[in-house]
Amino acid sequence: MIPSIIARPPGLLASAADGLLLSPTTGAWLLGLFSLLWIALGLHWGRRARSLDGFMVAGRNVGLALGTATAMATWVTSNTTMLAPQLALELGVWGMLAYSTASLGLLLFAPLARRIRAVMPHGYTSAEFIELRYGRAAWAIFLVLSLFYALTWLISMGMAGGLLIEALTGIEYRWGMTVVLGVCVAYTVSGGLYAVIGTDFLQSLIVLVGLVVVGGLVLWEVSVAEVHASLVERRPMLLDLLYPAALMALFNNLLFGLGEVFHSNVWWSRAFAMRPGVGAKAYTLAGLLWWPVPVVAGFLGLAAPALDIGISRPDMVAPVLAGTLLGELGAVLVFVVVFASIASSIDSLLAATSDLLTKELVARRMPGASEARLRAVAAWTVLGTGVLAWVACLPKVGTLATVLFFAGPMVASMIWPVVAGLYWRRATAAGAVGGMVAGTAVGLWVYVAIGWYAASLAGALVSAVVVIATTLRSRERFDFARLAEGRS
Secondary structure, three states: OHHHHEOOOOOOOOOOOOOOOOOHHHHHHHHHHHHHHHHHHHHHHHHHOOOHHHHHHHHHOEOHHHHHHHHHHHHOOHHHHHHHHHHHHHHOHHHHHHHHOOHHHHHHHHHHHHHHHHHOOOOOOHHHHHHHHHOHHHHHHHHHHHHHHHHHHHHHHHHHHHHHHHHHHOEOHHHHHHHHHHHHHHHHHHHHHHHHHHHHHHHHHHHHHHHHHHHHHHHHHOOHHHHHHHHHHHOHHHHOOOOHHHHHHHHHHHHHHHHHHHHOHHHHHHHHHEOOOOHHHHHHHHHHHHOHHHHHHHHHHHHHHHOOOOOOOHHHHHHHHHHHHHHHHHHHHHHHHHHHHHHHHHHHHHHHHHHHHHHHHHHHHOOOOOHHHHHHHHHHHHHHHHHHHHHHHOOOOOOHHHHHHOOHHHHHOOHHHHHHHHHOOOOOHHHHHHHHHHHHHHHHHHHHHOOHHHHHHHHHHHHHHHHHHHHHHOOOOOOOHHHHHOOO
C-alpha cells in the first residue's frame, strides 16, 4: 500500500495539498512505468549477450552513434543533474563551471581510447592493463582503489535516486532507492553491456531533451539579468571570480573528472567494446555534447536566491526549484531526467564492476572455466554488487558531494600511472605504486584538514611528481607488444 511508505518531512517542499510536488499516486505510477520500460528495453537489447564477450564488451562491435550515446549518458549522472546546482549554490559561478570541466575527462580520454584499443585488442579491464604493465603489486593497489571508487559512485547515485523520489513524491527514501538499484540490476544481470548500451541511447536523448525544456522554462520565469542583480544584492560572494574555495574546486573537479575517466573500467570497457577507429571519435563527441549539461543544471542553483526559494538540502536544488516554479510539470520533468541519468550510470557501473570482479578475482580461482561458466559468474557479481550498494545506501550519510569526493584523491592519484603506462616506455612499477599510494595518502589528509574541494588536486599533484621523477630516472624500455599478448 502506498500510504505505508509515504514520508512527509516538514518544510522540505511546498504544495497546497500535502507538502509534495507530485502526489504519491503519480510518483508511484511514474516509478513503475519507467521501471518496466528500462527492464523491458534491457531484456530486449540484452538478448545478444549470450557469450562472455557479448556480456562484457558487447561483442567489440559498437559503432559511433551508440558509442557516443553510451559515453555521454553514463557521464550524465545524478551527480551532474543534482550536484552541479549544489556547487553553484555554494560556490557561485566558478562552482557552476567547475562541474563542466569534467567534460575534459571524456575529451582527453579520446586519444587514450584509441591507444587502448590498439595495444590491447583483446583486453577486458583496466586492471588487466595495470598488471601487464606494472606487475602484481601495482595491480593489487589499483584494484582496491578502483573497487572502492566504484562503490562510492554507486552509493552517491543510489542516494540521489532515493532522495529525489522522496523529495518529489513523499515515497520513503529507502523504497525509492531500492527500486532504482533493483531495476538497474535486473536488466544488467540479463544483458550485460549490450543491455547497458541499448538503454543508454534512449536515456541520453531523454536527459538532453528534458534539461533543455527545464532550463528554457526556468528562463521564462526569471531572466539571467534578474539572477545577476539578485546575486549582487544578496550573495555577492557567488560572483567573486577570486573566491579561493571556488577556484580550488574548479581545478579539483577538473582533476577528479580526469581521474574518474582515466582509471575506471566503465570507460575502458567501452574502449574495448567499440570498433577499431570509433573510440576516439565517440569520446570526443560525447565530451562536446556533455559540456552544456552541468552548465544548464548549475544555473538552477544560481537562480534559487533570486526566486526566494528555501533549500533545506543543497543537493535538492534542481527538483525543488523546478517543481516550485513549474508545478507538477516541472516535477515530472525533473523526475524523468534524473531517473534516466541515474539509471544510465548505475547500469554502466554495475557491468564494469562485474567485469573487474569476474576477470581479476573469480576467474583466477577457476582455471580452465568455460566462457559460459564465467558469463554466469559475471551475472552473479552484478547482483552481488547491487546488494552491497543497497546496504551501503541505507544510512543516508552526508550529501552527494561529501560522499562522492571522498574518493577524489584515490582516482586522481591514478591519472599519471595510467597515462605514463600507455605512452612512456620508461615508466616504472615503483613510480606507479608510489604515485598511487602517496597521492591517495596526501589527498585524504587534505580532504580532512582542508576540505573535499582541494583533495583531488593534492592527490594528482603528488602522484604526478612521483611518477614523472621515477620515469626520468628510469632506464627501462617496456615492450608494448606484451600488452597485446595478454596474461600468460
